[in-house]
Amino acid sequence: MEGQELPYVLVDCIGGKHGVYEDHVEFLEKHFRLITMKEYLENKKFLSEKIRAVYMWYHKPVINKELLQSLPNLKIVASSGVGIDHLDLNLLSSYGVKLSNTPFVVSTDSADLGVALMLASSRRLVEGHQMAVSPDTEYFPADWLGAELSGATLGIVGMGTIGYKVAERAKAFEMKILYHNRNQRNKEEESAVGAIYCKKIDDLLHQSDFVLLSVNLTPQTHKLIGKRELELMKPTATLINISRGLVVDQDALVEALQNKVIKAAALDVTYPEPLPRDHPLLKLKNVIITPHIGSATKKTRRLMMENMVESIQAGLTGLPIPNEVSL
Numbered sequence: 516m517e518g519q520e521l522p523y524v525l526v527d528c529i530g531g532k533h534g535v536y537e538d539h540v541e542f543l544e545k546h547f548r549l550i551t552m553k554e555y556l557e558n559k560k561f562l563s564e565k566i567r568a569v570y571m572w573y574h575k576p577v578i579n580k581e582l583l584q585s586l587p588n589l590k591i592v593a594s595s596g597v598g599i600d601h602l603d604l605n606l607l608s609s610y611g612v613k614l615s616n617t618p619f620v621v622s623t624d625s626a627d628l629g630v631a632l633m634l635a636s637s638r639r640l641v642e643g644h645q646m647a648v649s650p651d652t653e654y655f656p657a658d659w660l661g662a663e664l665s666g667a668t669l670g671i672v673g674m675g676t677i678g679y680k681v682a683e684r685a686k687a688f689e690m691k692i693l694y695h696n697r698n699q700r701n702k703e704e705e706s707a708v709g710a711i712y713c714k715k716i717d718d719l720l721h722q723s724d725f726v727l728l729s730v731n732l733t734p735q736t737h738k739l740i741g742k743r744e745l746e747l748m749k750p751t752a753t754l755i756n757i758s759r760g761l762v763v764d765q766d767a768l769v770e771a772l773q774n775k776v777i778k779a780a781a782l783d784v785t786y787p788e789p790l791p792r793d794h795p796l797l798k799l800k801n802v803i804i805t806p807h808i809g810s811a812t813k814k815t816r817r818l819m820m821e822n823m824v825e826s827i828q829a830g831l832t833g834l835p836i837p838n839e840v841s842l
């Protein structure tokens with residue numbers, strides 16, 4: 516590559532709360548000439564012809580018609596993570612732009628987080644911590660009881676790569692596992708983890724002590740869990756969401772939690788993110804919220820970055836794109 520100009524790749528920004536990690540930059544700059552959004556806007560005339568890829572780190576920069584129109588030589592958008600609900604696939608396809616994501620490298624960590632939320636909620640870890648560090652509460656009252664995972668029923672809604680890894684972990688916890696997929700029953704995976712397929716989501720909701728959501732957000736899964744579905748759940752059940760906030764009707768969830776229609780919720784995702792500080796979900800004791808950290812480990816974020824580099828390189832040289840999303 517010596518002597519050759521590196522491909523120009525647009526990133527939103529480097530560093531800060533939402534930017535490309537600073538410790539990824541050295542690697543990225545070996546392969547690309549990174550152009551931040553600020554640089555692009557300051558020198559649009561020259562750069563718009565040059566930029567051939569967008570490195571979309573956690574949904575930034577926003578890809579809209581205006582941006583696509585202004586980048587005539589754009590070949591590929593590499594989006595971090597598995598979810599692609601922040602992108603308009605028809606729009607990308609209408610500009611002949613390819614898309615990739617990083618589905619496989621995020622699955623282990625996301626599954627770990629699902630199980631962490633299930634344990635934290637069932638054993639009341641957050642409440643327990645607050646009590647243990649508080650100077651003025653009575654320590655370990657007699658009624659401090661949680662619920663055990665062993666022997667409990669876990670219902671996984673969406674047994675894709677992440678859901679399957681949750682099932683593998685749940686098996687080690689000696690849970691009974693049910694799952695529901697909208698489109699596809701996978702008999703091989705099902706028998707590997709001893710999971711029982713529920714053709715109807717209602718059956719799963721009805722029987723589960725823990726309902727874990729690991730579906731993609733699509734028009735079909737938008738508010739998949741609403742008032743009716745929450746009412747089908749056991750009053751002792753916990754809802755765990757590691758997919759997208761909008762898979763759940765959040766107002767219905769607040770009501771269900773306030774009225775003890777279900778016991779608890781543990782959510783890595785909400786809408787919006789973060790929730791406004793006065794949101795009722797933040798006031799409920801039977802709720803645990805984490806700030807969308809499914810893939811947030813150092814190793815996985817590094818692998819995501821490396822996956823994205825490979826996809827951009829393939830997209831720019833006409834090779835098959837690893838993790839290409841069909842548009």
Ligand SMILES: O=C(O)C(=O)CO
Pocket residue numbers: 595596597598599621625758807808809810811
């Ligand atoms: O990969 C994704 O889309 C995630 O949201 C991980 O938490």
